[in-house]
Amino acid sequence: MLIRPETPADVNDITNVTEAAFRTLEISRHTEQFVISALRAAGALTISLVAEVDGCVVGHIAFSPVTLSDGTADWYGLGPVSVLPEQQRKGIGGALIEEGLSRLKAISARGCCLVGHPGYYTRFGFRNVQGLRHEGVPPDAFFVLSFDGCVPRGTVEFHKAFQATGPVSSS
Numbered sequence: 001m002l003i004r005p006e007t008p009a010d011v012n013d014i015t016n017v018t019e020a021a022f023r024t025l026e027i028s029r030h031t032e033q034f035v036i037s038a039l040r041a042a043g044a045l046t047i048s049l050v051a052e053v054d055g056c057v058v059g060h061i062a063f064s065p066v067t068l069s070d071g072t073a074d075w076y077g078l079g080p081v082s083v084l085p086e087q088q089r090k091g092i093g094g095a096l097i098e099e100g101l102s103r104l105k106a107i108s109a110r111g112c113c114l115v116g117h118p119g120y121y122t123r124f125g126f127r128n129v130q131g132l133r134h135e136g137v138p139p140d141a142f143f144v145l146s147f148d149g150c151v152p153r154g155t156v157e158f159h160k161a162f163q164a165t166g167p168v169s170s171s
Helices: 008-022 032-041 092-106
Strands: 002-005 047-053 056-065 075-083 111-115 142-146 154-157
Touching (some): 002 092, 008 032, 008 047, 008 056, 008 075, 032 056, 032 075, 047 092, 056 092
Parallel strands (some): 075 111
Antiparallel strands (some): 047 056, 111 142
């Protein structure tokens, strides 16, 4: 497996992987591929990595800046992370997460947060914390990982691209 930054040639593969990964997920609004496109169009894909197996893109992860109500800077949101269904449970998602977090640290990020399944993200150091939340998300599904030991207080807002519900217009 090779993990590398996305290239323009990967865009369609990323869309296909993301659609396939979330297709049967009941808690999904099935808009994740639109979110990634909107983040890309807004120049807000701080880190966008693909996982390749035998020269084919089988996974993708995105990191984008978040806004914290207390004014803390240099925090990022993880997501979406996608792996083709037939490639899941082989460590690809975990490898994407670990590489992405490493790259965030390399750009002096102070922390990362995400909305995800309780029980999965703790293996990477993410925790549910008191005092920091994302509106409308149950506390057990909102995870935080501080790189500098300081956890901001207040609310987190993900980039407005997370509201995308359809294809991004090219205009």
